Amino acid sequence: MPALSGSYHTGGIFELVTGNPAFQCDVGVLLPLLGSLDIFIFSLIAGLLIYWFLFRKKTEPVLDFKTFPAVSPPIPETSFIEKMKKTNRNVVVFYGSQTGTAEEFANRLVKDAHRYGMKGMAADPEEYDMSELSRLKEIPNSMAVFCMATYGEGDPTDNAQEFYDWMQGTDDDLEGVNFAVFGLGNKTYEHFNATGKYTDKRLAELGGKRVFDLGLGDDDSNLEEDFISWKEQFWPAVCEFFGVEATGEDSSIRQFELVVHNDINMNQVYTGEMGRLKSFQTQKPPFDSKNPFLAPVSVNRKLNKGGNRHLMHIELDIMDSKIRYDAGDHVAVYPINDAVVVNRIGERLGVDLDTAISLRNLDEESNKKHPFPCPTTYRTALSHYLDINNKPRKNVLYDLAQYASDPQEQENMRKMASASPEGKALYQSWVLDSERNILAILEDLPSLNPPIDHLCELLPRLQARYYSIASSSKVHPNSIHICAVVIEYTTETGRVYKGVATNWLKNKEVTENGHKHTVPMYVRRSQFRLPFKPSNPVIMIGPGTGIAPFMGFIQERAWQKEQGKDVGETILYFGCRHKNEDFLYQQELEEFERAGVLTQLNVAFSRDQEHKIYVQHLLKKNKEQLWKLIHSNNAHIYVCGDARNMARDVHTAFYEIAEEVGGLTHTQAVDYFKKLMTKGRYSQDVWS
DSSP, X not given: OOOOOSOSSGGGHHHHHHSOGGGOOXXXXXXXXXXXXXXXXXXXXXXXXXXXXXXXXXXXXXXXXXXXXXXXXXOOOOXXXXXXXXXXOOEEEEEEOSSSHHHHHHHHHHHHHHHTTOOEEEEOGXXXXXXXXXXXXXXXXXXXXXXXXXXXXXEEOXXXXXXXXXXXXXXXXXXXXXXXXXXXXXXXXXXXXXXXXXXXXXXXXXXXXXXXXXXXXXXXXXXXXXXXXXXXXXXXXXXXXXXXXXXXXXXXXXXXXXEEOSSOOGGGSOSSOSSSTTTTTSOOSSOBTTBOEEEEEEEEEEOOSSSSOOEEEEEXXXXXXXXXXXXXXXXXXXXXXXXXXXXXXXXXXXXXXTOEEEEEESOTTOSOOXXXXXXXXXXXXXXXXXXXXXXXXXXXXXXXGGGBOSHHHHHHHHHHHSOSHHHHHHHIIIIIITTOOHHHHHHHOTTBOOOHXXXXXXXXXXXXXXXXXXXXXXXXXXXXXXXXXXXXXXXXXXXXEEOHHHXXXXXXXXXXXXXXXXXXXXEEOOSOXXXXXXXXOXXXXXXXXXXXXXXXXXXXXXXXXXXXXOOOOEEEEEEESOHHHHOTTHHHHHHHHHTTSSSEEEEEEXXXXXXXOOHHHHHHHTHHHHHHHHHTSOOEEEEEEEIIIIIXXXXXXXXXXXXXXXXXXXXXXXXXXXXXXXXXXXXXXXXX
């Protein structure tokens, strides 16, 4: 509709009605010249004209949206300093988290701060302007704590990458900024806790004041125990530094309140989506962790010919998704918990799992409004959003203990959550060694009856599972392949433990009726890459499912040969238990060898003879050839699989080859391969 113009005196009526100034006349000038009948007739005509212009049927004009200013969503607060000032906080706990553990530890520190009369906030560094760190001194008695996980080969987590880059490039003066760092790492990896160590060192170099020593958590041992031991010394140091005392208040306060939606349109309820509501019904690229693609399962076949394990090859159809990947990347999948376990939790607690609820943050200023997408149902939360299969951490036991009516059960729960030697031993044997998940704990402690909403608040988020992609996009642009082993065994309590993701994937069988199961997924980029020059030789070591990325590499080398490129030697070292049982991709690999794509196929069958043979033994057997390829021919080495044993043993084998054939001392050999890693010629894709 045209914009209305003109003043609201009588003479402006035609302009008002028509929107056209050309129709303007001053009726006030005419009135003295007209009689009563004339005025009546004139008014009648004017009324008819008004009716005709305002109420006639007319074609709606097409609005030109370009003429309207765009309505932007509210800009999120990027200044953590202003937010702290506005909400009267003096402690900020930043977390660099890949799987949610560092974020969980950060929230626990924020709750602890309450006991010492301090007010804290947990913060994702990706959401704030970290260059404001130097302004923290504007807030009296303030402190920044950093819970920093190390990911991959000594890298920062995705959400801490910008902060890490800022630290590397800045020369800001952090004098007067108080800080402490707790690092989360794993000693089976080469660069143990590299991000935590760098954060602690760099903040001090920039002039920051270290309130307490760097804490180093080791996930290969007991990460939570390391964290608890650190914070039990950290808080007394904070008290001494700031001259404060513990208030004695219980830190097991609720962070979220329950809202039950008795009358809600179910179209407004989350059913498993990670970000946008209904994103599974209307899929829109780009696809990422907050917006996964529902990929149909086009192939699901068992790889092994015998044995009591189930190794599987799965193909996900990414046609029309615009998803791109490279050989060596990872595919992340969001699994769903076992419905049997979910139902048993509901039955044990006597709740209707289909109740629509929201958990709303009691801190209105928090960026994290809900612990998981809300509104949703208890069933969806327990199925899609919460980790109900892993062993609960100590803080969960501590907060749930209040709901045990049996004094002995309550005492044992509190004891297990404590740092006493007796409590540590009890937690180790009763929870960790016995592998009790939350359902097992509820079943074995009959007097424990927590409200389900508090349980949902305490349980950690169910994380995506990452698999090395077992295909090359040059050969399979419209599908992503996964190679995995199904996890299933009996625990000390006689219960059957089933891995969430692998059992869920195993059941995604391809049927002949046309119905295809789907998997929420996205691709995570990796640095595990073939050499830029195809002529460089490659040495690949991948026993078991560690062969996955090398299937992609070999496919790509075959494609490069077909393109007429000069492709260097392609050597694979694979290992399995028995040749006739679990020689994965045997037919494909032998075909690649016959075609000359695989220059050498070396397979260690560990249990086909009296003494066990592993890949590292085969490496030593071919030491002269390998040293020549590495030292003289610029070969690239790739290792994929178990970090705790295999990757270390392969390392050792290469050190020994350098010493025995290359004439290096042990120190020189270690240094030699460290330099190869720095140059990107020794790459690992390992897990523990």
